[in-house]
Amino acid sequence: MVNENLVKDVVKEPYKYGFVTDIETEKIEKGLNEDIIKLISQKKEEPKFLLDFRLKAFKKWQKMKEPDWAALGYKKIDYQDIIYYSAPKQKEKISSLDEVDPKLLETFDKLGIPLTEQKKLTNVAVDAVFDSVSIATTFREELAKHGVIFCSISEAVKNHADLIEKYLGTVVPASDNYFAALNSAVFSDGSFVYIPKGVTCPMDLSSYFRINSGDSGQFERTLIIAEESSSVSYLEGCTAPMFDTNTLHAAVVELIALDDASIKYSTVQNWYAGDEKGIGGIFNFVTKRGKCLGKRSKISWSQVETGSAITWKYPSCLLLGEESVGEFYSVALTNNLQQADTGTKMIHIGPKTKSTIVSKGISAGNSKNSYRGLVKMGTKATGSRNYSQCDSMLIGDQASANTFPYIKSQQPNSEIEHEASTCRISEDQLFYLQSRGIEFEEAVSMMVSGFCRDVFNQLPMEFAAEADKLLALKLEGSVG
């Protein structure tokens, strides 16, 4: 047994993104009904098809029940006690970043997100979403030269309504699940990406989500369309201030890849997780799904989940196109009283489709970390393959790690392999490293990052470094 006193002697690294930006915001009243939805739609000057989409989703949502199958325990969410629209007050139209409220720019600066054009060197285009609205998108002109559309979804509704109408809700239908229905009814903003035929996006695209007010929920929606033979790498980051109330975040992400297209979607999720007593934190209920429509298309999800009090998230791939590929690489870290129920779904529909799942769960403190996945081979998925690997690491004897893989096959000409293991940081390894003069905490952090290496290798470079640092920070002192 590793020294138990050290486990208890938790040195807390404060959540460094926990500040609140004092900015005047425009909020609508709490509660959810048809009038609120109409009001949101009206504020965003949306076309009729979108309002109808929202109202239909709301009707469905009212008939649905909140799912209770996940291995999560949380207090009931009062959906009438949430503000569904909150936006920082600023000038009507922003033509350049100079017109964005400096306070907002400062906020994103503090978060390390380069919005100002001087920071172009990083070569990442950013769409920054603050509470319910997108406040800025960088590098638009550069992207436009290649025909890439990267903007907030509200702008896309205005400028590219045809694309939105064609694709919105085709991957995650409004009636898909309780939280997707809620999102479809009230989504306020998010990102829209369109990569035209044959274009390799010249830079990584990224969106950054920031929840600022404590009583409003965040419901963003992301839609990425990759036309034939195009490719894009998309990064997503998120933070929130520390409040002692729970904030609801219910997002929907839809990806569509046509023939030979590839989409790589990476997330570093660092919402506020609540304090060590489990007070506060974000309730994160996210539906992410990609549709490999075209032949040889590829969708790859990589995620590092370290934040949120509750995580309910299953980025999935529908593999329709012949020889399409789905990938899922995940590291989920839970500490204190965090609970995560996360995993993926790989639905093989077309022939010769392939999928890979690598999931690493680390549970420390009193947390609960579950992997839940589905691999399904449909009757037409001849010659398809899946490989899944789920490893859990337990730190301390209060944390729990669960694995629930569902595997279903209706196609004899396909192969499914699944393996899972559970281990802990072994005393021998720790002793070895320490005997070589490596500090205790550093040794632990080395072992954790070794454990996660398969996943970190899949992350874009700057994300991988950030993720590694984040894990070390989150675990600091919790290892004994």
Added chain:
Amino acid sequence: MKIIEKIKTNKSTDNLTEIQKICLHKLQSSPLPNPKSELWRLSNKSKLSNFLDYSVNENNSKFDIPYPKNSQSTVRLIIGENFQIKLIEKNYSIQQLSENELQKYIKEQISFFNQNENWSYLLNLSLSCKNNILGLKINGSKIPPIEIFSHASSNSLNAKTLVIFLEKNCNVELLQVNLGQENSSLSQSTFFCLKENSSVNHGVVSYGENRSNLLNSLNVIQQKNSSYNLGSLHFKFNYARFEISIKQSAGNAKTNIKGMQITKKDEQISTYTKIEFNGPNGFLDQINKSLADDKSHAIFEGSIIVPKIAQRTDASQLSRNLLLSNLAQIDTKPQLEIIADDVKCKHGATISQLNEEELFYMRTRGITLTEASKLQLSSFFEEITSFIPISKDKWDLLDKLLNEN
């Protein structure tokens, strides 16, 4: 009288035992399990309702045991045959439990495993009458192998219950054979208690005929230093369900499980296992194999629960599946729920068909395709069949599996 009517009208309450009354009462409010619950959602609803279509058979007709008793030393028992068992020899004793002991023990086990609402037990315990419950207390050393038969006769539902108490330091081989005749249903519940230092090689062979159904549930409590080895085989059932719950009540025990289910035509056979470690140093090695052909459906769900107290548990679970037809399907769900940190737990699952390269190799050596696939299947089966005690010298299971289906 059909069972559903019996449950609803509940006419002869006076003759019932307390457990029967409680179970019957629960069934009255919901005669079939909730199809939305995780444990029942994959079960074929119409096949399941077959159980309620037949009438209950309380009087057992004679039946022919499929293989001869070729050794004098084997103890052979048939549940439902009215006899008194009292075998007291120099080294060992096998005695029947009294009715009070039985009732008390079944009640305890049901609540210990939290099976109060489990439909399989409710159905079994509400319908199995006094004649169809067999309880044995086994003690001593050099105990001869025991065979226990349960059978269901055509056009009826037969509920049988078996309770086995294994005293300290006992070591026994026990084969349970469940036979279903054409158009019959068998509900078999087995309760095992292994006292300290005891060990058992338990075989379960369930063998049906055309359109027969089976609900087979098994509860095992293992005390310290006990060792429980289970080899099971289920085949030729229209619908069969095997539920295994094992609890190592204080850890420090060994469990080995090797199970197999084979489905053809439109059959559905499922295995649900739940293994809990209630103390440190527990060991589990489990393998479950399924083979699904034609339009059949094979299901495996296995959960391993390792609470905080179960430090240094070593558990592994493997689900290997062969899918041989375009219309067949396989569902498998191995699960781990772990809180203790100093444990070694792993599970694996594979679904595939027969290995083409191996087939090709054998064919280049002049072996026909049929022979080559048989060879492959026999190696797939043999790992399990060789683990089933007693049967191997009398009943060529492998031959039955390869040639009869």
